[in-house]
Amino acid sequence: GGGGPLEMEPHFSLHEVDGEGRIVAILLFDLDDEAAAYAELDARFEGSEGAAYPRALVLSRASRRALATRDWDAFAALMSPEFVQRDHRRLVWASEGRDAAGFLAMVRSLTDLAPDTVMHSDHARVCERGGLIQLRQRGSRDGGAFESEIVAVLELDAEGRVSRWDTYDADPPDAAIARYEEIRSPARAAAPFENA
Numbered sequence: 001g002g003g004g005p006l007e008m009e010p011h012f013s014l015h016e017v018d019g020e021g022r023i024v025a026i027l028l029f030d031l032d033d034e035a036a037a038y039a040e041l042d043a044r045f046e047g048s049e050g051a052a053y054p055r056a057l058v059l060s061r062a063s064r065r066a067l068a069t070r071d072w073d074a075f076a077a078l079m080s081p082e083f084v085q086r087d088h089r090r091l092v093w094a095s096e097g098r099d100a101a102g103f104l105a106m107v108r109s110l111t112d113l114a115p116d117t118v119m120h121s122d123h124a125r126v127c128e129r130g131g132l133i134q135l136r137q138r139g140s141r142d143g144g145a146f147e148s149e150i151v152a153v154l155e156l157d158a159e160g161r162v163s164r165w166d167t168y169d170a171d172p173p174d175a176a177i178a179r180y181e182e183i184r185s186p187a188r189a190a191a192p193f194e195n196a
Contacts, residue, residue, distance in 0.1 A: 012037040016044060038120055045124065055160035056126040067119055070111060076104050080161040087167045088175060089150070103165065114139035114146070122149075125180060130155040132180035134170060151176040155183045 009030075014037060016025040029037040042064075046057050059078060066075035083100040098106065111117050117139035125132045131154050138147045149170040157163040168176040 014041055014044075042121075050124075050126055053126045053128060053131075055128070055156060056131050059154075059156065059160055059162065060121070060124075060126075060131075064121075067107075072104060072108060075107070076100060078161055079103070080157040080159070080163040082157070082163050083161075083165070084163075085165040085167065089167060089169045110137070114141045116140055125184075127180075127184040129183045130180070132176060134173075153179045153183070 011031060012029040012034060014025075014027040014029070015023050016027075018024050027037075027040060029040075042060075046061075050057050050060075063075065063078055065071070066078070079100040081100075083103070085098040085103040087098070117137060120136050120138075121133045122136050123134040132151065133154070134149060134151050136147065136149050138145070140146065151168045151170050151173050153166040153168070153176050154162050155164040155166075166176070166179050168179075
């Protein structure tokens with residue numbers, strides 16, 4: 001009814017929806033406020049569906065802080081002694097499993113090559129025993145920008161440390177979702193056998 005063209009400056013828009021998919025809040029952020037937009041997204045997730053899984057949230061906060069500050073000792077402390085990383089991507093860094101020291105060296109090499117690298121979790125599903133996250137890594141190297149996406153499935157041990165990290169290509173995420181379902185579903189007890 002009488003409206004005209006609308007043009008807005010590029011920005012980040014965070015929409016919160018209720019259980020029926022209706023928008024209940026919209027927050028807008030300038031493009032240079034990306035960190036604030038992600039912080040708000042993380043806070044809303046932690047205050048809603050993520051709140052049911054405190055171990056996963058503690059790990060998420062600690063890993064974000066360790067990666068942002070490049071505190072490699074704190075990052076290493078988040079991994080269990082039995083930690084193993086398996087890479088299922090089409091183009092892999094190593095075909096066999098990687099232990100905690102090897103995984104840490106790989107992550108450090110990325111930030112050594114590109115010190116401005118930032119990592120964001122764009123999508124997440126969490127459960128009692130771990131989580132599925134879509135990670136976006138961005139930075140620059142030799143004057144050029146780069147961006148990559150991966151999907152990771154993290155399995156936690158009894159103390160809430162990462163015991164297994166599976167890495168997948170972001171497209172398609174089917175194998176990652178199947179792995180997440182393995183850790184999300186409680187182990188089913190074997191049916192008792194029937195005797196004569």
